[in-house]
Each structure stands twice: as structure tokens, then as C-alpha cells.
Amino acid sequence: MRVLIRKDYEEMSKTAAKIVADLIRRKPNCVLGLATGSTPIGMYEELIRMHKEEGLDFSQVVTFNLDEYYGLPPDHPQSYRYFMDEHLFKHINIKPENTHVPDGTVPIDRIDEYCRRYEEMIKEAGGIDLQVLGIGRDGHIAFNEPGSSLSSRTRLVALDEQTRKDNSRFFKSIDEVPRAAITMGVGTILEARCCMLLASGEGKAEVVAKAIEGPVTSQITASALQLHPNVIVILDEAAASKLERKDYYLYTERMFEELGKPLV
Numbered sequence: 255m256r257v258l259i260r261k262d263y264e265e266m267s268k269t270a271a272k273i274v275a276d277l278i279r280r281k282p283n284c285v286l287g288l289a290t291g292s293t294p295i296g297m298y299e300e301l302i303r304m305h306k307e308e309g310l311d312f313s314q315v316v317t318f319n320l321d322e323y324y325g326l327p328p329d330h331p332q333s334y335r336y337f338m339d340e341h342l343f344k345h346i347n348i349k350p351e352n353t354h355v356p357d358g359t360v361p362i363d364r365i366d367e368y369c370r371r372y373e374e375m376i377k378e379a380g381g382i383d384l385q386v387l388g389i390g391r392d393g394h395i396a397f398n399e400p401g402s403s404l405s406s407r408t409r410l411v412a413l414d415e416q417t418r419k420d421n422s423r424f425f426k427s428i429d430e431v432p433r434a435a436i437t438m439g440v441g442t443i444l445e446a447r448c449c450m451l452l453a454s455g456e457g458k459a460e461v462v463a464k465a466i467e468g469p470v471t472s473q474i475t476a477s478a479l480q481l482h483p484n485v486i487v488i489l490d491e492a493a494a495s496k497l498e499r500k501d502y503y504l505y506t507e508r509m510f511e512e513l514g515k516p517l518v
């Protein structure tokens with residue numbers, strides 16, 4: 255794991271956006287795995303700026319989102335499709351047909367087939383080159399709540415109470431937060447060629463330390479990233495504050511810089 259520690263949220267977001275932009279410039283038809291939530295918003299803002307000011311071209315980029323609330327239609331202001339349109343897609347030159355967010359309105363008797371098809375579409379697109387991830391306070395990646403199999407696939411899941419509470423800040427009340435979601439599985443995520451986990455703020459410090467430095471466990475599904483050969487973790491100082499090996503990560507970054515070898 256390459257752990258990059260940045261001064262604050264803005265620097266974390268800029269580093270993340272640069273990694274995405276470098277990939278798009280190297281491989282214009284790359285496949286990005288995208289996340290919603292508060293954490294990647296700054297990265298999306300920086301990508302929009304790069305598109306507008308530097309001509310970063312999304313015309314051949316294909317995207318797959320990690321998850322969607324079950325029961326919310328795409329035009330619901332709290333749906334993840336709506337979020338992606340508002341925070342990224344409508345500001346860049348991506349083709350709408352190249353963007354994929356799981357459909358939260360699939361009838362329940364067709365959900366398993368739909369989830370299988372979502373995975374097939376990822377494969378048909380050539381697989382995910384770079385998967386952007388946030389981490390929940392219970393250690394989830396996507397909506398893989400504690401106890402999810404580390405080989406799980408895209409499926410319907412029940413949302414944990416902690417997750418519903420955390421996400422209720424976007425709804426009028428917790429009762430409005432959906433109880434289920436469609437999510438890529440941990441196994442699906444681990445198939446991406448590269449995973450990039452972002453976390454910011456003190457509230458994430460404890461779980462970040464567990465995910466990066468603790469044992470691999472289905473109780474903290476982000477810890478499964480330790481098994482992946484190509485993971486970049488980008489943290490602000492607050493989110494990095496409980497890491498035991500923090501000095502080593504900082505030293506590694508300095509050392510690579512001195513050697514003139516890009517860390518990522």
C-alpha cells in the first residue's frame with residue numbers, strides 16, 4: 255500500500271485528482287470506478303477545473319459507480335445517480351451512455367440477474383483501471399458492511415444502522431434513509447487494477463488505522479485492500495493521526511522523491 259499523507263482536505267483532493275487525470279491522459283478510454291459521499295467531492299471539483307482550464311478530456315472515459323440506494327429513482331436528489339450528475343458528469347464532456355450507476359429501481363425479482371449483468375458490463379468494458387473508494391466509519395468500502403464476505407460480488411445489501419445514521423445528514427430525517435442498497439462486492443472491488451482509498455477528518459482516523467494496519471477481517475471490509483497488489487491511500491493529516499507507521503509512510507514518499515521515482 256502506498257500511503258500518501260497530505261496537509262488537509264484540499265491537498266488530499268488535488269493529489270487524488272492528479273492521479274485520475276494522469277491515468278486519463280495516459281489511457282483516454284480508461285474505465286474508472288467511482289464513489290459518492292462527502293470525501294470525493296473535492297477531487298471531483300478539481301477534475302472539473304482540469305477539464306475546464308486544462309482541457310482534460312473525458313470523451314472516451316467509461317465509469318462504473320460502486321453503489322446506489324435501493325428504492326430511490328435516478329432523479330431523486332439523494333440518489334447516487336443524481337449525486338454523480340450534479341457533482342461531476344454534467345460539468346465534463348463524458349458521454350452519458352458511458353456512465354453507469356446501479357439502478358435502484360430494479361424490481362426485487364430481477365435484482366440478482368441485474369447485479370450479475372452489472373458485473374458483466376464491467377468485464378465487457380475491459381475491467382476497472384482505477385477504483386476510487388471512501389471508507390465508512392464502520393470500515394465499509396462501497397456498502398460492504400461489517401461481516402460482508404471478502405469475496406462478495408455485486409448484490410442487494412441491508413444498510414447498517416451506523417451507516418444510515420451517518421448518511422441521514424443528507425436526508426430530512428433518518429426514517430427517509432433507505433434500508434437497502436445495491437453495491438459492488440469486496441471481491442468485485444479487488445478486481446480493479448488499482449484501488450485508491452481517500453479519507454479525511456479525525457472521525458475517520460481510528461477506522462483508517464484499523465483498515466491499513468490492523469488484521470484483514472470481514473468486520474472492516476476496507477482491510478481487504480491489504481490483499482490487493484496496487485493500492486494508493488490518500489489521507490489528510492487528521493485521518494492519518496492514528497497510524498502507527500505514519501513516519502515511515504512520510505519517509506517513503508520523501509525517499510522516492512529523492513530517488514526521482516514516482517511513487518504512483
Ligand code: F6R
Nearest residue numbers: 289290291292293388389390396
Ligand atoms: C459511496 C460509498 C461509501 C462511502 C463511505 C464514506 O459510494 O460507497 O462507501 O465512500 O460511506 O462516505 P463519506 O465520504 O461521506 O464519509
